[in-house]
Amino acid sequence: MANNRIGRINEEIQRELANLLRTLKDPRVQVLVSITAVETTPDLRFAKIYISVLDQSDVQEVIRGLKSSSGYLRRELSQALSLRYTPELIFCADDSINKGTHILKLLNDLEKQ
Numbered sequence: 001m002a003n004n005r006i007g008r009i010n011e012e013i014q015r016e017l018a019n020l021l022r023t024l025k026d027p028r029v030q031v032l033v034s035i036t037a038v039e040t041t042p043d044l045r046f047a048k049i050y051i052s053v054l055d056q057s058d059v060q061e062v063i064r065g066l067k068s069s070s071g072y073l074r075r076e077l078s079q080a081l082s083l084r085y086t087p088e089l090i091f092c093a094d095d096s097i098n099k100g101t102h103i104l105k106l107l108n109d110l111e112k113q
Contacts, residue, residue: 009083010038013047016080017089020073028065031058036094040087047087050094059093066091 014035021033032054040047051066053059066073070089078086 006040006042009044009081010040010047012081013040013049013077013087014038016077017049017073020076023076024065024069024072026065026069028058028061029069031055031062033062033066036096044083044085044087046090048090048092050092052094052097056095056098063091063093 014037017038018035021029021035024030034052035049036052037050038047039050049066051062053062066089070091074086074089077089
């Protein structure tokens with residue numbers, strides 16, 4: 001039962017953060033950023049936010065920009081969600097899309113042979 005609640009909270013955090021990213025004025029975050037997943041600890045103290053960036057060379061700059069904006073994002077998130085604790089946001093790069101395209105390319109190369 002608690003696992004289902006955490007899943008709903010993760011989805012809500014992901015949805016709200018996706019909306020909030022558009023309001024950031026930091027030039028490091030003005031690229032195409034998508035939130036691929038959110039993992040919240042059961043005590044709701046920490047949330048690991050996985051992000052994907054269209055241009056992979058900008059990933060570290062985007063993460064630095066998001067970390068500097070985490071206070072603003074957390075405050076806005078606390079106003080949007082009615083939780084006892086607003087989790088501390090930890091941003092991580094998600095390279096699963098690149099790995100997926102690499103595997104797809106390998107499979108296509110095998111098919112051609």
